[in-house]
Amino acid sequence: MNRSNHMEYIDGMERIDSDMLKQVVHAMHNYDYTKYTAYDVKTALAHDSLTTEDFAALLSPAALPLLEEMAQRAQFETRKHFGNSIAMFTPLYIANYCENYCIYCGFNCHNKIRRARLTEAEIETEMQTISKTGLQEILILTGESRKMSNVDYIANACRIAKKYFKVVGIEVYPMNSAEYAKLHKSGADFVTVFQETYNSDKYETLHIEGHKRIFPYRFYAQERAIMGGMRGVGFAALLGLDDFRKDAFATGMHAYLLQKKYPHAEIAFSCPRLRPIINNDKINPRDVHEPQLLQVICAYRIFMPFAAITISTRECERFRNNAINIAATKISAGVDVGIGGHSGSQKGDEQFEISDPRNVDEVYKAIEQQGLQPVMSDYIYV
Template sequence: MFWIRDKENQKPFIKEDEIFNILEGTKSPSKLKVRDIIQKSLSKERLNPDEVATLLNVEDDETLEEIFEGARTLKRNVYGNRIVFFAPLYIGNKCINNCEYCGFRSSNTEIYRNSLSFEQLEKEVKALEDKGHKRLILVYGEHPDYDADFIAKTVETVYKTKNRNGEIRRVNINAAPQTIDDYKKIKEVGIGTFQIFQETYHFDTYKKVHPKGPKSSYIWRLYGLDRAVAAGIDDVGIGALFGLYDYKFEVMGLLYHTIHLEERFGFGPHTISFPRIEPALNTPLSEQPPYLVNNNEFQKIVAILRLAVPYTGLILTAREPSHIRNEVLKLGVSQIDAGSNIGIGAYSTEDQQAYKKSQFTLGDQRSLDTVINELAIEGYLPSFCTACYRMGRTGEHFMEFAIPGFVKRFCTPNAILTLLEYAQDYAPENTRISIEKRIEEELKVMNEGPLKEKLLERMDLVKAGKRDLYF
């Protein structure tokens, strides 16, 4: 058991003055220095603050392109061409916080407040399973109704809800920070990753945009994942909401958070998210973010995060429009959602008023099948794999595989098996043809040997009706 100090005695591990000094001291970097940093990252070694600040201070297009190419290369080396799919499922939008950028904030009288009943939750899960989803992230407002017991019961409901060949094999959580005892309750029901986004790592900005509610405590939120790890949850995800403060500072904040977790627990975050603020109903700040991140800066953020923490999955959500997602995917993204609807109860009802129950608006509203088909044609390998979590390849053990690039050895065959399931159970003919061609190309470049032989055997079993086979 890790000893966790009470929140009054904890000190921020985000050293603001140090970050500002490093960013100032690494301005106008030489191309040679940038290239050396890229080469270090390509050796799958996590970058230090000076190195990340140096990359953030690159402004000329030619050197930026070298950063982008480094990120593309690292993605290929560590993750291959695999893209893992998930779907967000919003359980309820009641909230006692008053975050100025969020449609769920307590003072927003125009949003329709609603929480799924367990019967409605089952309908939502079946609707998602009917599309082919295998991985979900459950999202909750911060409210007494959504306590640890409730979260645990919703997770249990999701896992037990099956529909023909459909089942959810991994449930991740995006919820308010918990106490250690409450995290233990949630862990017991078999969650995957627990996500907490700090939103902004800049203290004064944080206090300004979180004026009311439990979320107003910067420290309680900052140490939220420490308590999760202390409770035995070793798959944790971090994130920042870009647009609240300067993007360079926020990237450094994500790096410092990563280093903190590594130094304290021996492993870093399983995922890093980097959403931009999107418009929300009756939420003025979301319409005019104080530090708007343009598309070029957004690509730069993703590429640098990929180089900064080579072993960590990068999550790109459907907040972004499809053309931006298509460009950013190339720069090191490993997980995306598709066919998403963030209205409460909207998957099963196709509610046309879902935006009145939503936290923000979505930029990419393509169906899951459309995205899978497009990516397969473009040379990506769509995946619904959940094997690492179920085989215990999490936390420090996951880093042992991910840092040297060994994880790709398991991910490619597991991705093929889950994609073949999708082709057999859900894909229309045009997508099935695209998938078959993609799998054929993957098999051509796979090394001959026992692993490939076992994969071919298991593919035959999938075609014969077997499901949930993995390495």
């Protein structure tokens, strides 16, 4: 099959005059994590404020035996910047139609699953149900189909969300800055886009069809979101797709350069690992075991102490409870990654299998039990 050039924009995709992609990819390609030693890691940990070279050392194999030291420093930075506050939220999947063929994702257009899109009334019912749990923050997600979940549809969902929640984030397909501006006016203020992998060659082999295939358009999504007026943006590589150390390094560099260019932008990291999906239970995070995942989380925290870090239900209860004690500042609860599941009438299948089914109350209590303070909202839309 002749595949399209994944580095070439498609008509209608906004281009930004920037060399940030080049900088990130260059840094990633030159990142030789085998050259770092325990000395480099200890030196990095001794610095008050970390350089990108220090960050590289913290992600190297040499840092793994020093994970306890990293966790201690990470916890110190987390408490300094966030105190003991842990933000709670839940994702709401409103549609799972997708035009992309990403071979690892349960929503991919060739995977035989039940597809669905919530109507406005159904969105409202779902949100009412969620808001009764006390949550004040919601993350609206769709599959990546402009046809089945267009910008107006997502904007409507944001407007409904503003009736029930203080904080509205979106995790949908990348769009142009004017479209982000529209969603911002509709009440959304945070945009998360997973780059999946920053290795464009590997990216090309994983994203076979659809607009998602266009690597640079996805890369510049966060910048377009900030240009569209969004307050904050989230970054992530899907750990396990490619060389996780390089991907984590590139993710940090991406966030670092964006914050440097837009100092007012609020930065967040997610740390997803690959999970099994419907019709493929063999998918796993390969060499990214829990210690490696924790290493990545701690490295993000120490490198950018002010960034929010989300720990999702891709991880189990034990890991999540410990992650919020060390470095994560945001945790989901009462999660349902299917379509329509919150109000008891699921009509579309899940994106992936979750590992932590606890409801809002259970997570709330678990946070408190660790001497931490659950926070439903620390935000004002202005």
